Amino acid sequence: MDIGLLGPLKVELSGQPVVPTARKPRTVLALLAACPNRLVPIETLIEEVWGERPPRSVQTTLQTYVLQLRGRISAALGDAPHGDLPLGNKSVLVTEPGGYLLDTRGGSADSQEFDRLSRRGHRAMEAGDPAAASQAFRQALDLWRGPALADVQRGPRLEAEARCLEESRLSILSRRIEADLSLGRHHELVGELSGLADQYPLHEGYHAQLMLALHRAGRRSTALETYQRLRTVLNTELGLDPSPELRQLQCALLASDPALDLPAEPRSRSLLRAG
Known part of the structure; x- marks a missing residue:
């Protein structure tokens, strides 16, 4: 599974998109995607989607959204057998005690690649190699497709995540410019x-x-x-x-x-x- 947070939400499985069009299921998927391979408690999902005034049927509604997401995961998987997914879609969107977990199955996340390239740039700057630093910072910034989670209705946690990602982008942009200034550009x-x-x-x-x-x-x-x-x-x-x-x-x-x-x-x- 490949995850994109650096712009409109992008979640793909076997090259097929699984992001729903409906706002609230999209928020559920976005929060799970922002915490890949980690348990997200049910209470956290409820607060993110409904705030402080969830409906009485909130548990059932959340389960319905999870079923919708699993349906999209099944559609992306297709009919071909997947030996590494013994439970099918439930091996990807996993039910755990007290919450859910999005198992990326070793896939990529653009935010993690951004961090990796940013660290490479920092190391190059510390080593006195602004040319290599500029290249790494440019590659990191090229991963951005627009404002983070631009098409997601964000609650407190996703809002904080988007703000943190944007601050990181501005910081790396400043470092890239610093490297370019050192190169006489x-x-x-x-x-x-x-x-x-x-x-x-x-x-x-x-x-x-x-x-x-x-x-x-x-x-x-x-x-x-x-x-x-x-x-x-x-x-x-x-x-x-x-x-x-x-x-x-x-x-x-x-x-x-x-x-x-x-x-x-x-x-x-x-x-x-x-x-």
């Missing part, structure tokens, strides 16, 4: 970072990277204007000033600090990680 990054600064107007890290890219592209005045815009937004929206790291970067820009032109210098690396 500042000219090609200016456009991307300008878009990110507009999309995330309170994200100091993207603004810091944009300022550095602009400086290295010979646009110091625009870099300083970027700082002033961020300062205004932070003060207006949150009543805050830019972080000490960002103020340090501004001072370095005003002084034309040559350390900003040396991607491998620890000082310039620390300036990049503001926010």
Whole structure:
């Protein structure tokens, strides 16, 4: 079974989709898919689907949804015998004491592959190989097909899962840009970072990277204007000033600090990680 959480929910068995169109059964499958090969308690499923006001017949209704999902699993399996599934669909969507478990049968999950590639990128950065890091981070980001669980009605646990995945995406995107800056790709990054600064107007890290890219592209005045815009937004929206790291970067820009032109210098690396 292959699971996709990095975009619309995707669950496939033998290459066939098993995601239902109905909202609540889809939420049940999404929560099971977000916890592959782990028991999900019945109480957790009920809270996720119905919140604090479940219907009186909630246990029966949940069982009905499980039967619907098993029907889709059976359709995906087809009529061919499967020796490794002695209970058929019940070997995939397993009933356990107190809950249910989605057995992926050794399949893949895009969120787990994202984590694996991200770790490879981090190791490459620590080893001083930004080219390999950039490649690994790009491969991780290419797994995304849109906002996490974009087509699922989310309760508290799936909402937290989607938020965590999105934070991980933004973090890896920032690390990929850091690697590309170390490789001297500042000219090609200016456009991307300008878009990110507009999309995330309170994200100091993207603004810091944009300022550095602009400086290295010979646009110091625009870099300083970027700082002033961020300062205004932070003060207006949150009543805050830019972080000490960002103020340090501004001072370095005003002084034309040559350390900003040396991607491998620890000082310039620390300036990049503001926010």
